[in-house]
Amino acid sequence: MRFRLLIGLVLACGIAGAALGAPPDEVVAVVSAKSSVTALTASEVADIFLGKSSRFPDGTQATPIDQPEESAVRDRFYSRYTGKSPAQVKAIWSKLIFTGRGLPPVQAADAAQVKKMLAANPAAIGYIDSSHVDAGVRVVGRP
């Protein structure tokens, strides 16, 4: 009886510990599993999302996909990969828009739509919480 209680306690603590100790969802940069891109540095990802580069390092075209403004995953993505606040990112894009040098990335409604758009376009790159990663996508970058 006592022994069982002890096991129960240990298990409970273990589960609680796992829950507490688990890292919060990480934002990862993802491409379609069919893409030729395998790994990117944080700064390569940043350059694609800030309009500095329209290609992957291997020379193939890169089409970035954003998540909605006001979404936590978007703010975390830009903060971790580019070190910039939402306002700074907006300022950078307003420079590109109003000089006719580019338009900001297309916007997906959520992680599921990001994955759908990646499946439809091997040139696309997006970001999602690591918990949404599945077999259809390949993680190419972590902050």
Added chain:
Amino acid sequence: MSLARNWGGLVLVALAPAWAFAQEPPPPVTFSAYGTLGLIHSSEHNADYLVDAFQSNGAGRTHEWSGAADTRLGLQLTATFTPRVSAVVQVLSQQNFEGSYRPIVEWANVKYEITPDFSVRAGRVVLPIFMVTDTRRVGYANPWVRPPAELYSLVPLTSNDGVDASFRARIGEATNTIQATAGRSDSDFPNSGGFNAGTAKVRDLTAIVDAFEWNNAVLRFSYGTAKLTIDAQEPLFAAFRQFGPPGTAISDRYSVNDRRVTFVGIGASYDPGPWFAMTEWARFDTHSLLGTKSAWYVSGGYRIGKVTPYATYARIKADSATSDPGLPLAGLPPQVLPTAVFLNTVLNQQLNLLPQQHTVSVGVRWDFARSAALKVQYDRVEVAPGSLGMFGNFGPDYQPGGRANLFSVAVDFVY
């Protein structure tokens, strides 16, 4: 307003049906807008502080508080016809040489992307003279209420009718972009600065810009050359020429008629995120009455959450003489002597319009909403002895070489 300034409107009209009535799939057309509501106050009550030579009035003598320096609205349509062909039309309303806010077509061009890194544009394109020339009107994109006026007033043009080509190359982790431009422009200006009102005609313009970006650092070099004509000055030089060889020599030296002008600028910026620093130096040589001037600034800021305090030091100086002995008066017949004295006085007044001043600015930007920022800025302008500084619309009691305190508040937004 010349015809050349308005033709871009035709492009706007021509584009509209193309997307409004297109069958599926409609070519994506994006609407964007930017704007600033700004007010500026100057402690100098005997003259207007003029940020830009094309504005007719400002704060100081004409208005206690003026919205003219910074208030503007820009609307832009970007149409993507095919993955390679797109067009941009931007209409801008801000105080102009007449003192009205009549909209003008700032940019209207068609872009063809030969590759994702090599594109050509034709139409009215940006003239990328300084680091933030292409976004100097977009307050939201800049940390300050306005780009440092000493440097950005050197060449106040922002657009050019012609072509440009941009080539971007990836060098390891760095990006190098070369941009070359050729074209012409006409810009009307008021007489607020002391010159007669008229049109600055820029012809045979060519410019090249190289920007090297590595991580958070940018190094930029620009060079441009053109032929400048300002007809409004011609009566003065016609009068000088009546005085024989000495008058012709003065006229040849100073007239702004098909005059070769050159521009060179270098800039650097570093923006790792929590703070930024940037500096630029530039020199504009007109070989004419407009003289040779150079300017530089250094600016930096620190971001604390949504609040960014910043400070700037900027200076403009004349690199050519701001006075001239003019026509030799000895031996002139008494009946033409007063004319010669008058012409010499006018010549020297105009040479002395070369601004010489420096400004210390401190301000703060607050990103209070996702697409809007509030800025307040204090500038202490110190005009060099004897100079009129960057002022205009002078009252009779204006004293050259003074000091002025400017206080500005602005709300910027983008859509």
